Amino acid sequence: MKKLIYILIFNFLFTYFSVAVSADSSAAITNTYLNPDDIAQLAKKVERVAAQNQAKVIILGRVGRDPASLPRGIHYTHTAIGVYSMISTEDGGQSPGYAIYNLYQDSDDPDKSYLAVDFPFDFFSGVQSLKAGIIIPDRKLQERILEVIINKENELLHNPRYSVMANPNNTKFQNCTEHTLDIINAAIYQTTDIEKLKKISTEHFEPQTVHISGLKLVIGSIFIEGATTRDHTNGIKTATYMTIGNYLDKFGLIEKRIELTLDDV
Amino acid sequence: MKRHNTYLISALMGLSLMTSMAHAGEGIRHSGQSLEHSAQAAGHLSVGTVKTASGVIAIPLKATGKVGELSGQAGDDLWDYANEPFEVGDEVITKTPTPDQMI
Numbered sequence: 001m002k003k004l005i006y007i008l009i010f011n012f013l014f015t016y017f018s019v020a021v022s023a024d025s026s027a028a029i030t031n032t033y034l035n036p037d038d039i040a041q042l043a044k045k046v047e048r049v050a051a052q053n054q055a056k057v058i059i060l061g062r063v064g065r066d067p068a069s070l071p072r073g074i075h076y077t078h079t080a081i082g083v084y085s086m087i088s089t090e091d092g093g094q095s096p097g098y099a100i101y102n103l104y105q106d107s108d109d110p111d112k113s114y115l116a117v118d119f120p121f122d123f124f125s126g127v128q129s130l131k132a133g134i135i136i137p138d139r140k141l142q143e144r145i146l147e148v149i150i151n152k153e154n155e156l157l158h159n160p161r162y163s164v165m166a167n168p169n170n171t172k173f174q175n176c177t178e179h180t181l182d183i184i185n186a187a188i189y190q191t192t193d194i195e196k197l198k199k200i201s202t203e204h205f206e207p208q209t210v211h212i213s214g215l216k217l218v219i220g221s222i223f224i225e226g227a228t229t230r231d232h233t234n235g236i237k238t239a240t241y242m243t244i245g246n247y248l249d250k251f252g253l254i255e256k257r258i259e260l261t262l263d264d265v
Numbered sequence: 266m267k268r269h270n271t272y273l274i275s276a277l278m279g280l281s282l283m284t285s286m287a288h289a290g291e292g293i294r295h296s297g298q299s300l301e302h303s304a305q306a307a308g309h310l311s312v313g314t315v316k317t318a319s320g321v322i323a324i325p326l327k328a329t330g331k332v333g334e335l336s337g338q339a340g341d342d343l344w345d346y347a348n349e350p351f352e353v354g355d356e357v358i359t360k361t362p363t364p365d366q367m368i
């Protein structure tokens with residue numbers, strides 16, 4: 001009898017979670033990457049569009065997962081800041097373009113992150129959709145963000161304790177988007193006092209609610225490194241590329257918001 | 266037997282959740298494998314020139330007086346054309362050397 005009960009429980013759980021998995025994504029996780037030539041073209045197109053708009057600073061979003069598998073309300077999976085720069089190359093040359101200031105999850109230690117500067121082709125390599133989000137902040141904010149980066153204050157704002165669903169309103173964990181938000185707010189309010197920045201974020205920034213069942217979150221955070229939810233109370237809310245865009249839009253700090261695909265002229 | 270069943274259920278439950286969370290998590294995951302991907306991808310590029318960034322790899326062009334000294338005259342000139350599109354090089358710049366560059 002006990003055996004039967006266990007089997008029934010097992011069947012229930014298996015069915016429940018299998019449905020949850022398939023409901024989350026119609027396509028399985030795949031490692032098929034897109035054509036590198038297409039990625040290079042998209043990356044160059046992003047640079048050209050930003051340059052045509054005379055953007056010294058852009059906020060970039062990429063789609064690193066199959067879009068069909070993304071939770072409701074999540075459109076981009078990684079966010080970083082691009083800065084118009086003169087890039088030195090190994091052959092001794094120089095090339096003008098955009099350098100991207102990222103916070104990346106450490107693949108060897110997923111609970112940790114590190115800061116890295118790379119370039120649009122690096123940034124878009126491994127994407128699952130040839131789509132780029134570009135936010136061009138207004139001129140004054142661009143100058144302010146640039147000052148933060150030039151003065152390396154972005155490094156002061158780095159919290160290496162990583163969580164994929166980090167709560168942007170406290171300092172327990174940080175992901176790439178929260179780091180981007182912290183840089184933006186440091187630029188706007190001209191402070192690197194992280195407690196102040198979290199107060200500002202709580203007051204003015206509207207994060208994205210992540211729609212995943214509570215049970216999944218609790219058990220998943222035990223099994224998956226870099227996915228803790230210990231920094232959340234009353235649901236999971238995190239910063240995203242889109243919510244950063246909405247935040248800047250709300251306060252009139254955006255010059256242009258562009259969604260770019262390879263097909264766009 | 267009872268203990269084995271409990272372990273089995275727990276393990277399968279965990280497995281299901283990991284798959285599910287991985288999807289949801291990856292949805293907002295910020296891949297740390299970007300550079301590895303780009304090195305592989307750069308090796309397969311057929312268009313354009315691929316160049317690897319070096320040393321002090323990127324200097325933000327003139328925004329404040331502080332940077333002007335670093336970026337040099339060429340950079341300042343680029344920056345000063347405020348009413349024209351900025352210049353962007355045709356090369357594909359990557360941070361990591363491509364496999365063929367390593368051999």
